[in-house]
Amino acid sequence: MSNTLDPLSAIRCSKDDEYKHKSDPENLEENMKSGVLRKAKNVSSKFRSSLRNKIKRKNDTGICNIEDMHEIQDHKAVDAFRQALVMDSLLPTRFDDYHVMLRFLKARKFNINKAKIMWANMLEWRKNFGADTIMEVTNVDRFVKYQVQEFEKSLAIRFPACSVAANKHIDTSTTILDVQGLNLMSLTGPVVEFIKVVQKVDNDNYPETLSRMFIINAGPGFRMIWNVVKPILDPETTSKIQVLGSNYQRKLLEVIDGSELPEFFGGCCTCAIEGGCLRSDKGPWKDQNLLKMTPTAEVHHVQTASISDNDGT
Template sequence: MMSSLEIEYTEDEKKTRLGSLKKVAISASFKFKSSFTKKGRRHNRVMCIAFEDDLDAEELQAVDAFRQRLIFEELLSSEHDDHHMMLRFLRARKFDIEKSKQMWADMLRWRREFGADTIMEVLIWIKEKILMIYVTWVTENSVCFVKDFEFEEIDEVLKYYPQGNHGVDKDGRPIYIEKLGQVDPNKLLQVTTMDRYLKYHVREFEKTFTVKLPACSIAAKKHIDQSTTILDVQGVGLKSMNKAARDLLQRIQRIDGDNYPESLNRMFIINAGSGFRLLWNTIKSFLDPKTMAKIHVLGNKYESKLLEIIDAPVNFQNSWEVLAPVQIKVVVCILTRDRGMIQIS
């Protein structure tokens, strides 16, 4: 006996339904391809900026096939209809469409269960009314935010888990810094909870993809969808990885790897002493070779390597303390259809 959700189709009805779905996929595919060539043909009240795109023909073909598969299986909503996002999932699964589709479906399920779809709801609602965009980098204290999730304990959290963005590298990618040697997971979990910290982490990831990376793309005049990470591990050793630290890092790694794949361009681990290197020998056995290729482990003489990809800060004087992580945000001022100006981040 069929449940109330099961519908039995005749052969003719199946053919008709299949044909309709294919037409939808083909139509969407045409619009998808046209978006690359008709960059200037948009609503005349909206300011558009064309970016350089480094997708080759083979990648574009793979993304197009993946997109049609997602449409066919009703797994593609308008907010995720982004060819660069699809490409990241394809790369994460070595362009295996079936495995990429499963990863995509799992991501959608996680977003619903975790609440990632609504964590930036106010910002997304405002974005739909955008006419003009102005972007600048400013510090946390200069910005008034409209937030769906308030993380009031952020100042206390940063005392025990120093982290933040600091400008961009020479390719225009945002630089993210963590000072892992100063992390105190026990005290961290006294000022917040594991669940609240993970929600904060996800909100920052969503803000990166919704606001920061688009801002970097505008500034660089090319598509930017990855970041450069610097981990300062001075003082980190085997004793640093207690149960609280392991649980936190494992949950963060799982969220990032499963739902925001291929968002890291390169990582520099600096001030790696003998204690960290012993720990690293264990950690790296769990990492994918492709991920390992992006990671550079450096000792205390790391300046020349970083200067290859990052411009020296003002008043550099051989000291990277000026690159201490700060909570740098992007301010987006938008002109709405009623000509009112709104400032968000």
């Protein structure tokens, strides 16, 4: 008789041995530890899931649903910090945000008292600086004042300096207006009102100061705007305006030297020292020696100080 077990018997023996091994008293302690670890793992998993779901439900009321996972210690610290802020009436609704509070805690090494002082100083600074309203659209009056300020700078400083540099009288300017992305939806009531007011101010008080204007990157959307705006403008003004599409570079270089035209408009000027052409006020009026040669140098000095005082308007 063969001692070889059939496959089914072998499987049964293997199962019996496994059962005996697991039931062995010597392994009881190890089995108990494993059971505790499994239970702890399950509890931890359920807690993380609960916390994740709680945050997820809170965000369901917003525009997008962001699944956010908070570290337990961070969550406790933020909760304590939040309560401290509420007690001292230092928690405006717009700043009742977990991550904002966490940033301040991290900045002060999770010292709640120091973080609260930092937080209170932040709120005071925002109030004094006007940070809460800095992103609001300004009003027409401030836009018009800025426009007038630029005209005054040109009349008192820029035109005289350019006249000396070119050795001929200069009292007009060339303007480039990039309208990429504008469409009919951009033509809101305040925009139309601004155009009307500035048009009247320019025509009544600063006549014949525009030599030419190039409106570039004008797509189909802007051309619809132009059809609405053009009748509002003075016919003499519109005759000086050229509306161009995306292939405008050649036209600009016909009237503006490439060294004076910003690189992003097809020229070679970068104003690298000034941080780029958009930040630069490049021109002969920056030459103090040249300014002294202008016919009304003393007036220029007084006007410059006056304009500087109004920069905040």
